[in-house]
Amino acid sequence: MIKTVNIKPENFKELYFPTLAEITEVQQFTEKEKWYKLSLLDGSNLGHYPGQFVEVSIFGAGEAPISITSAPNSYGSFELCIREVGMFTEMIHKMKAGDKLGIRGPFGQGFDVNELYGKDILIIGGGIGIVPLRSLINYILDHRQDYGRLIITYGARNSKDLLFPEELELWQSNPDVEFHQTVDYGDESWKGNVGVITTLIPPLDLDLKNTIACITGPPIMYKFVLLTLQSKGLQDDNIYMSLERRMKCGVGKCGHCQINHSYVCQDGPVYHYPDLKLIREAI
Amino acid sequence: MNGYYLSQENVKDFISHLMKKKTVYAPHAKADHSFVFEEVVDADNVILDYVRTLNSIKKYFMPSREVMLRYNLDDNSYSIEDVEPVKGIFLGVHSYDMQAVLRLDHSFSHGNPEKNYLTRRLDNIFIGTSFTPDNFHFSSSVNIQPHKTEGFDLFMHKTDRGYVLEEVTKTGSDLMKGFDQLTKFHGEYPNSEHFKSHLYAPQEKLSKVFEESYDNPVWHEIAQKCVGCGTCNLACPTCYCFDVEDHVDLSLQSGSRERRLDSCMLRGFTEVAGGEVFRDRLADRIRHRVYRKFKYISDSAGEPWCVGCGRCTIYCTAGISIVDIVNRLVSDYDKKQIVQDSDMIAAWD
Structure with a gap:
């Protein structure tokens, strides 16, 4: 017998109906990346956790999953940082303050801030992976006394690709944050580290028992970061990571984001690494 | 629950009886060996003794295309497309296709119960028919016998001279009211067919x-x-x-x-x-x-x-x-x- 679920019609859910949001601020970070501040027009709060995503929709163009980059707040606005990479994001990049977008969500499992309570947090962000991690970083900064050390490692392709320039400076100057950044390719203007993100990890002095690593980056990065953390002696149990997949519906139906038995839009995008090890296609 | 003999000659009258109650969907011939589920307009065109249809009845609950939203680009106004229950009688469904619908019910109701699919599934009646497995059917290997009645309201067991009609649910019994060309059936319902194709493991x-x-x-x-x-x-x-x-x-x-x-x-x-x-x-x-x-x-x-x-x-x-x-x-x-x-x-x- 199939395990059926009996649901009364009044509990059927309207899953695909977006809420309108207005863009209130836009800032261009790099040639390809823009930052947007939005507010839901119905005045409601998005109510998300760090690491979750929304389905952004433009009528006439479609929908795409986009990470939320702002920390949860109570004043009703939220922020997205979007790379121009195709037709849909090109249309978003043409939008200005005052323009409207559809929003569904927030969706998925973010970073479990209760699980992280009291721990040293090691942030490992590669490229645009810093976008969802910024939500967690700012959440921790908002609740600084609840967490141990905050160690941020951030790598970008080159110095022109670094996102959130003003905040990077704030993190750098904040005595409560240990901030390390690197670029893959240096140039004359760049005075800092040169090398891939994994070069930032070996020199770190970590309390291995009490450190949780939170990783987000391009798919290719995970394998190498995991090897580096393992050789450092960090247990798998202390690792969380966020996966990119094609999360088309966001509600566990359309099948595009499925890896083995797991729907990334439901069980992820943030996974505890021991769970992820059981999912063969994941990394 | 009762059972009745339904002779081949009475099948057409039975379909006409059903058509008075609700819209009936049943298999029709498309070409020599192709069958499709379609709305019944003329009981004469229904073919209950068929091998399998090209598509299953999934198409009525999860259409291959459906509009979810309509919008106006000038003012960003938008509205949801209303979804109506199908409210049909599905006649001549094979047990594996019924089981497929029950599986879709699971997929669309667990986690987030999806309005579109689940609304279409409301208020439908299913009448099964048994089938003779061909070289490709292997449903018995996945625990779906040709006479499996789960999910159906009525079930038509094929016999040499027609059908034995089994009432499976109260909805099915109610559907029989007003149709009196029937003799009561006493005995065991047929329950086995020979399969040529098998999976070698349960x-x-x-x-x-x-x-x-x-x-x-x-x-x-x-x-x-x-x-x-x-x-x-x-x-x-x-x-x-x-x-x-x-x-x-x-x-x-x-x-x-x-x-x-x-x-x-x-x-x-x-x-x-x-x-x-x-x-x-x-x-x-x-x-x-x-x-x-x-x-x-x-x-x-x-x-x-x-x-x-x-x-x-x-x-x-x-x-x-x-x-x-x-x-x-x-x-x-x-x-x-x-x-x-x-x-x-x-x-x-």
Whole structure:
């Protein structure tokens, strides 16, 4: 017998109906990346956790999953940082303050801030992976006394690709944050580290028992970061990571984001690494 | 619950009786050996003795295309498209297609109960007919006998001279009211048919077989033949993965957001912006599809998600048989067990 679920019609859910949001601020970070501040027009709060995503929709163009980059707040606005990479994001990049977008969500499992309570947090962000991690970083900064050390490692392709320039400076100057950044390719203007993100990890002095690593980056990065953390002696149990997949519906139906038995839009995008090890296609 | 004899001559009157109650959907001939479910206009055109229909009745609850939203681009106004219950009588449904609907019910109700599908499923009546398995049916291997009545309100067991009509639910009994050309049937309902195609393991074993089959070379061997066209997904009564796309009208003022069935066998299925494809190898896509039918959903839902209808094998443009794939996995698994057992015996000696 199939395990059926009996649901009364009044509990059927309207899953695909977006809420309108207005863009209130836009800032261009790099040639390809823009930052947007939005507010839901119905005045409601998005109510998300760090690491979750929304389905952004433009009528006439479609929908795409986009990470939320702002920390949860109570004043009703939220922020997205979007790379121009195709037709849909090109249309978003043409939008200005005052323009409207559809929003569904927030969706998925973010970073479990209760699980992280009291721990040293090691942030490992590669490229645009810093976008969802910024939500967690700012959440921790908002609740600084609840967490141990905050160690941020951030790598970008080159110095022109670094996102959130003003905040990077704030993190750098904040005595409560240990901030390390690197670029893959240096140039004359760049005075800092040169090398891939994994070069930032070996020199770190970590309390291995009490450190949780939170990783987000391009798919290719995970394998190498995991090897580096393992050789450092960090247990798998202390690792969380966020996966990119094609999360088309966001509600566990359309099948595009499925890896083995797991729907990334439901069980992820943030996974505890021991769970992820059981999912063969994941990394 | 009662049972009745329904002679071949009375079938037409029975269909006319049903047509007075609700819209009736039943199999019709499309070509010499093709059948489709269609709305019944003339009881004469209904064919209850058919092998299988091209598509299952899934199409009524999960249409291959459906509008989700309509919007106006001038003022960003938008509205949801109303979904109505189908409210039909589905006549002549085979047990594997009924079981497929029950599986879709599970998929669309667990987690987030989806309004679109579940609303269409409200207030429908299902009347089953038994079938004679051909070379491709293997539903008995996934615990779906041709006479399985689960999910039906009435069931028509085929006999030499017509049918034995079994009332399965109260809804079914009520449907019989006002139809009096019937003699009561006393006895055992027919319950077995001979299958020519079989999986060589029951589900309990299949679950173990699939635990060991992830790295089986069969996925790469099948990928040599498979053209990755996605026909198996379209033919499958339990496939429901979909994509959503926007269509702007010629006026450029309004448009609609539509969902359509998608296929996990297509390369673009897992492609994300920037060009990364997460199941780039055809072998991985074949494995994903077969695992989805026998492991990923089945482990939590309790039954195989394949219902043994045989459609994916019949319509496969490359002649690939899902039965052959599964049986190959079973036989490789058995060989491995024998080797392990003999190793154990050797160690014992």
